[in-house]
Amino acid sequence: MSKKKNRPHGHYCKICGEYKANEKFSGKGHAAHICKACSRLSAAEKAAAMDINRLMNFPMRRLSESEKKWLKAKMKDECPEVADTAREIYNVCFPHAERNAMKKQLVINTLSFEVHTEVYDEYGDIELADRRFTIDRKSRVLTMTDFQTGDVEQSVTLEGGQMAKLLRYIVHTLEIFMWEQDYSLRPDEGDYDPFLDGEEDFFMEDLEDGLEVQPPKEPEGSPSWRVQVEYTNHTEQDICSYNDCLSDRPEELYFFLLEYFELEDEGFNG
Secondary structure: OOOOOOOOOOEEOOOOOOEEOHHHOOHHHHHHOOOHHHHOOOHHHHHHHHHHHHHHOOOOOOOOHHHHHHHHHHOOOOOHHHHHHHHHHHHHHOOOHHHHHHHHHOOEEEEEEEEEEEEEOOOOOEEEEEEEEEEEOOOOEEEEEEHHHOOEEEEEEOOHHHHHHHHHHHHHHOOHHHHHHHOOOOOOHHHOOOOOOOOOOOOHHHHHOOOOOOOOOOOOOOOOEEEEEEEOOOOEEEEEEOOOEOOHHHHHHHHHHHHHHHHHHHHHHO
């Protein structure tokens, strides 16, 4: 004999999403699947509660077009709690949606990228990188300044399609607009923990006395790399890192830009 499935005890309320005893429902409420507590809510409160209930039980799978359409609509709901919850669920279902939406809006106008640290070349050998690259979309000029050779400057003028392809690569593949977040280059002050940071002068009585704990100061010295970007929508980006080595995507950008000048040298020598 097949076992019977365990069914929840009580009656289901479609507003709060809970199973409750029959005495928690009135005659009409029992038929409408609305408990006495929820029946006292206003129409707007009932609608919001039903939306929250559905969102909290939203399927974590490939969504149908109707489900996606409903979820997007709830992200603009008049109820802040519903809208916030819908956005959280949407970000879980589509983790790259926000980034992809930003990519469509960002076109680089000018870029400056400086590197002052050691890098590993294609053979695994360490070499000192001390260069600055600049890109100007309108003039289609890519410039490299080598600080190791007396600030010698080289320039390459790209064709229109080449420049557009380069700028798309920097935004769409390397996602330069997210570097500050991805590499935690400017953590929130609220995330600062003096215990984890090894502050020797920090004492528990400082907390008890209500004294404000200051976040760590800006690192001294020159950054290992810095990037400044101006986009066509007039937004600007200026981030830098004081880590000893390049992160993966800044390193990829460095060697990618360097190739333009290595190819030029090979063509000149040939």
